[in-house]
Amino acid sequence: MSTTTLPTPRRGLDYKKFLANNGALVGLVVLCLALFIATPDFLTGPNLLNIGIQVSTVAVLAFGMTFVIVAGGIDLSVGSVAALSAMSSGWMFASAGLPGWLALVGGLVVGALAGVINGLANAYGKLPSFIATLAMLSVARGLTLVISDGRPIKTAPEVSFLGGNLGPVPMPIVILVIAALAASFLLNRTVIGRSMYAVGGNAEAARLSGLPVKRILVTVFALAGLFAALAGLLLAGRLDSAQPQAAAGYELDAIAAVVIGGASLSGGLGRISGTLVGALVLVVIRNGLNLLNVTSFWQQVVIGLVIALAVGIDVLRRKTRNS
């Protein structure tokens, strides 16, 4: 039904619209205020840095996931790929004797390659991304165990540097900021980024308009793999070693962060800033519950409810906007 009258344009900042479009951000602010009131331990320098470090891994994984979800897919393998990349990097350094910086780059390459395989299986092999990446989840974790024989491997000093400090600022936070800016630039400014939205919105329409849909999908998964590798190296850097069970289950956190951030699992919608907020929501809730001495068992319950609530509100919001 088309409308016959034009709504009058509004002047100034439209608060209502801002709130409606940034529900997760509003939730995050409310959450922080509540924690600030509830416990004196929340708003302290060390705690905030701690949150920053925690969020860096989740957010970097989730940035990669954002590309995939915007393009209409899903990547269940990011946790395993993170572990495999870090472990490969450790192996290159400790067993193959490669220079540290090369081992670091090698780890990133391994992640991107795993992503390329996901992308090829999805775009050319016609496997649904859910299945292709479910397979990679298992394969990558298995390879991690094969390489390491189930034991941690010491990583290169260059990798440890990623887990260290740059002056007073922890490196993971620096990396987080750089990764956010890069991902945001890629998604918003570049042809490949804008194409991801078209592919996620309607792949056939994108294809008939001449967009190279298959190549875009491979790129999307390669990016998810690359970001997963970065997250894996961040984790390893903090421990000076690659752990065989690192990042297990993190794919679910990453998906949750993207979805809380306002992306649609049916594709075509999502922002890096939203994903960052989504990741912060997850981490701040965990942190707050820890400070309040809530057991990790209950934390899982709360996190689950928050995800359902965030997406539920989003669905309602879209419904009212469309009618």
Added chain:
Amino acid sequence: MTQQPLLTLQNVSKVFGPVTVINDVTVSVYPGRVQVLLGENGAGKSTLIKMMAGVYQPDSGHIVVDGKTVTLPNTRAAEAVGIATIHQELNLVPTMSIAENVMLGRMPTRHGLVDRRALRQQARAALALIGLDIDVDVLVGDLGIARQQLVEIAKALSINARILILDEPTAALTRHETENLFAVMADLRQRGVGMLFISHHLDEIAEVGDTVTVLRDGEFIGEVPASTSEDELVKLMVGRGIEDQFPRLSENLGQAAEVLTVDNLTSAGSFRDISFTIKAGEVLGIAGLVGAGRTELIRAIAGADRYTSGTVAVRGQILPKGSIKAAIAAGIGHVPEDRKGQGLVLDASVNNNLGYATLASTAKLGMVDFAGQRSRASAVAKRLRIRMHTIDQPIGALSGGNQQKAVFGRWIIAASTVLLLDEPTRGVDVGAKVEIYELMNTITAAGGAILMVSSELPEILGMSDRILVMRDGRLAGELSSAEATQDAVMTLAARDVDETHEQR
């Protein structure tokens, strides 16, 4: 009309936010009569039928069934009084059998399990209501649109529907399938079923309707007999006269160069040995029944699908198989059959949708040229008179005609010179149709070439300079615009085609 109507919407109005979409409209459906609802897209037809179906409730006025005022709070209530809607998008489950679809929600059971025998029997009985004799174990997804529609009608009748609302049932049907449907409607009329019929095909109104209710901008304009002339109906509907429904201005093609050359194109299972050329300034129409291979041919030329053998050349340059990119680079623009499924990203903005084909070619160092894109899109939207609030509005919110203009606009921005149009005016109202035809004139006047597939014969006859007829994947003949008539086209299109072929 002394007979009591089955259903009357009495002075109903409906307001959404600040917009009045239906204002004081009265329309009745009588037993054994076909009431036609006529209006452009956005005139309020869908809102009106949604009130009848219990989806919306009128803000004022009331609904009268069999002389008694009723409220229809939901679709169940509407079904209970015998109102059934056959939507354009059919409510069938493609992966289930005909029998299961007909009996969905009321499966006969024995000891808590589905009674397959009773299921088939009752489904067959339902299909027999409209004289449809097909294997009820066939999956609905394997049927053509026309048969699916009949299955849905049979389903509605078997739940005792007395009032059938047919929302553009003929939009996706060929002429022959439409006639089948009309025969079923005539039969239902005999049996006292009241029908409300919506169609953008004016020529169907006199054929199938009794009276016509005309709406414009949510207002009741008038009720006229179905025998009213098409010109008069258009005037009522649009509020002004439309000089010419098909304003084709043919170019002088004497010296014109060949732009598109298709040579012996064959795609196993779809079409075979198709050869033709189109000159600069020419509109070549392709007629034929659904399933004759027309869409497959267009998609092959556009690079969307691969083909087995033969060649496609633009200005003498042979295009590689199955490369949309190469086709676009050679100047081909493809307006696909299914606008929503293949043409547009509905949630994306008008601006973005206009720019997809030129996203990469206008980029600098891999970065999108946002400013240039916006100015190109704005200019084209203005030129094509795409009606919208802003260029950043999701394109899904626009009317069908404006959406279609945007698909054209994408190729105008890409400076395409060979347009492949597949059902270019499907689901587009009269006013916008004429605008699209005028756009075709502009394109050919500028030396462009157009290949148009359409199931609407008047459109093919009215807008083509030359007509190819396809039958069963082959070229059945060629007609000049002078010698082409509906009968001539249909004779070529339908000769030797048996019933089973036609339904696929």
